[in-house]
Amino acid sequence: MKVLLLNGSPRKEGCTYTALCEIADTLKKEGVESVIFQAGNPETENVKASAELMKECDALIVGSPVYWASPSGQIIEFMDKFSSLAGKYMVLKPAAAVASARRAGTTATLDVLMKYFSFHQMPVVSSNYWNMVHGNTPDEVRRDEEGLQIMRVLGKNMAWLLKCLEAGRNAGVAAPEAEEKIKTNFIR
Numbered sequence: 001m002k003v004l005l006l007n008g009s010p011r012k013e014g015c016t017y018t019a020l021c022e023i024a025d026t027l028k029k030e031g032v033e034s035v036i037f038q039a040g041n042p043e044t045e046n047v048k049a050s051a052e053l054m055k056e057c058d059a060l061i062v063g064s065p066v067y068w069a070s071p072s073g074q075i076i077e078f079m080d081k082f083s084s085l086a087g088k089y090m091v092l093k094p095a096a097a098v099a100s101a102r103r104a105g106t107t108a109t110l111d112v113l114m115k116y117f118s119f120h121q122m123p124v125v126s127s128n129y130w131n132m133v134h135g136n137t138p139d140e141v142r143r144d145e146e147g148l149q150i151m152r153v154l155g156k157n158m159a160w161l162l163k164c165l166e167a168g169r170n171a172g173v174a175a176p177e178a179e180e181k182i183k184t185n186f187i188r
């Protein structure tokens with residue numbers, strides 16, 4: 001079992017990365033592998049590389065800093081391209097979004113990121129609060145005890161759901177039958 005964690009900040013080892021590391025450490029303790037991918041660069045070749053990872057991973061977590069009370073422009077561009085390239089590998093896999101902010105705009109950021117999950121029929125994994133950390137520097141995030149706990153609980157819940165899904169598959173529970181997509185563009 002493996003989880004793909006996308007870091008949607010142009011800062012490779014900033015606050016979002018610090019939050020994702022707390023999740024990755026928890027997943028490891030629960031016996032689940034993970035990979036953190038630098039998604040702050042939305043160039044097509046970079047997106048293609050992450051789409052290949054999505055194919056082999058069982059779940060997705062998308063982290064973003066809050067920019068102007070929204071996800072970073074970089075992760076929005078990245079996820080628009082990622083959904084086209086990796087959409088078929090996202091279907092029915094558990095997912096979660098994480099926001100990092102100095103102060104405000106976190107829930108709006110989470111709402112935007114979760115749209116990518118609900119379109120792809122992904123079960124959304126939650127924590128004991130909305131998935132956010134606060135800080136302008138990694139050190140500030142490491143001092144956000146509540147934020148770090150939210151990340152740990154999210155990691156544990158993700159590991160639990162992945163194990164439940166595996167147990168279900170092993171017991172013969174089949175994935176829901178896929179339907180051909182109907183697109184009416186509101187015209188009948």
Ligand SMILES: Cc1cc2nc3c(=O)[nH]c(=O)nc-3n(C[C@H](O)[C@H](O)[C@H](O)COP(=O)(O)O)c2cc1C
Binds near residue numbers: 010070102
């Ligand atoms: C362009 C820009 C816009 C920002 N807008 C907000 C904002 O609307 N609300 C907020 O609380 N923090 C805002 N911040 C601060 C970042 O969200 C915060 O420092 C975040 O933890 C940085 O994560 P990172 O180190 O992973 O990039 C902004 C930062 C930048 C660079």
